[in-house]
Amino acid sequence: MNFLEQRILKDGVVKPGNVLKVDSFLNHQMDIALLDxxxxxxxxxxxxxxxxxxxxxEASGIAIAYPVARCFGVPLLFAKKSKSVNIDGDMYVAxxxxxxxxxxxxxxxSKRFLTKEDHVLIIDDFLANGxxxxxxxxxxxxxxxxxxxxxxxxxxxxxxxxxxxxELGYQLESLAIVDSMDAQNGGLVFREQK
Ligand code: 5GP
Numbered sequence: 001m002n003f004l005e006q007r008i009l010k011d012g013v014v015k016p017g018n019v020l021k022v023d024s025f026l027n028h029q030m031d032i033a034l035l036d037x038x039x040x041x042x043x044x045x046x047x048x049x050x051x052x053x054x055x056x057x058e059a060s061g062i063a064i065a066y067p068v069a070r071c072f073g074v075p076l077l078f079a080k081k082s083k084s085v086n087i088d089g090d091m092y093v094a095x096x097x098x099x100x101x102x103x104x105x106x107x108x109x110s111k112r113f114l115t116k117e118d119h120v121l122i123i124d125d126f127l128a129n130g131x132x133x134x135x136x137x138x139x140x141x142x143x144x145x146x147x148x149x150x151x152x153x154x155x156x157x158x159x160x161x162x163x164x165x166x167e168l169g170y171q172l173e174s175l176a177i178v179d180s181m182d183a184q185n186g187g188l189v190f191r192e193q194k
Contacts, residue, residue, distance in 0.1 A: 003037055004153065004175045005190050016183045018128075019100065020154065026125060027060050038175065039067025042123065042151040045173045049148040051121045053077055053114070055140065057096070057107055057132050064153050065123040072121070077114065079107040079136060092142045094135035099128040109139050116144030127152040127174060130161025137170075154178065157191050 001009075013021040025031040051072045056065035057079045069076035081096075082105065091108040098105060114120070122136045133150060140147050147170060155162045155174035158181075165172045177191035 001190070002175065003034070007031075007034060008154065008176055008178075009188060012188065014181045014183045014186050014188060018156065018159070018181070020126075020156070020178065020181060020188075022125075022154070026063065026153065030063050035063060035067050038064060038153060039071045041175060042068045042121075042173065043071035046121055046149050046151065046171075049121065049171075050119045051148050052117070052119045053121075053145075054123055055079065055109075055114075055120050055136055056123045057081070057136060060126075061124045061132075064125050068121065068123050068151065075113075077109065079109050079139060081105040081107055092139045094138045094142075096135035097129075097131045099126075099131065107135050107139070109143075111143070114140070114143040114145055118143065118145035119148045120145050121148050122150045123152075124150075125153050127155040127161045127165075127172075128159045130159075130164050133161065133165055137165075137168075149173065151175075156181075 011024050015021055053074055054065050054069040054076045062078050065076050090111055093106050093108050096105055096107050120140045124132055137147055149171040152174040155177045157177040157179045178188055179191045180189045
């Protein structure tokens with residue numbers, strides 16, 4: 001079991017509705033040493049990639065993406081959520097349905113910060129149905145930039161996002177993949193990974 005799986009077992013809380021709460025160490029209070037370890041692990045897994053920018057989505061992706069960007073020595077860019085946007089041509093826009101809040105947001109990235117020369121590593125905290133990642137991929141594609149890979153702290157493997165993204169041919173690395181979880185008894189089963 002790796003360091004993140006161990007921490008999830010110790011401090012994660014399974015909630016009804018297929019929600020895993022990790023707000024004592026990732027999503028509200030943050031364990032900085034753990035975040036640094038996450039950054040180093042993604043740096044190791046994508047060491048052979050040419051990365052010029054790390055892209056995530058606000059708010060909870062930023063904490064995970066920060067140490068990754070620092071390890072690669074590149075800027076961190078985060079997509080901003082907005083209920084409605086006056087699209088004036090200066091922004092890349094994608095529509096993303098929130099798994100946790102059940103609403104739709106437009107997410108925007110300024111064209112000033114993403115160009116066709118960029119090689120992008122996309123990072124987020126959770127992967128459920130894949131809406132957030134697909135939105136970020138479409139923004140990178142709109143810019144004519146290259147997706148070098150995708151890194152996720154916690155994938156819920158019993159939801160469809162991971163399978164769909166891997167079938168698209170991307171290198172998707174999830175540090176912990178939860179294959180099942182039970183809100184009644186708090187039980188969690190992780191997928192075995194190499
Ligand atoms: P997706 O777009 O893949 O359906 O959901 C991913 C997004 O929803 C992530 O950015 C994350 O913020 C949020 N999310 C999805 N599932 C969970 C969960 O079980 N726990 C928490 N804390 N956030 C989740």
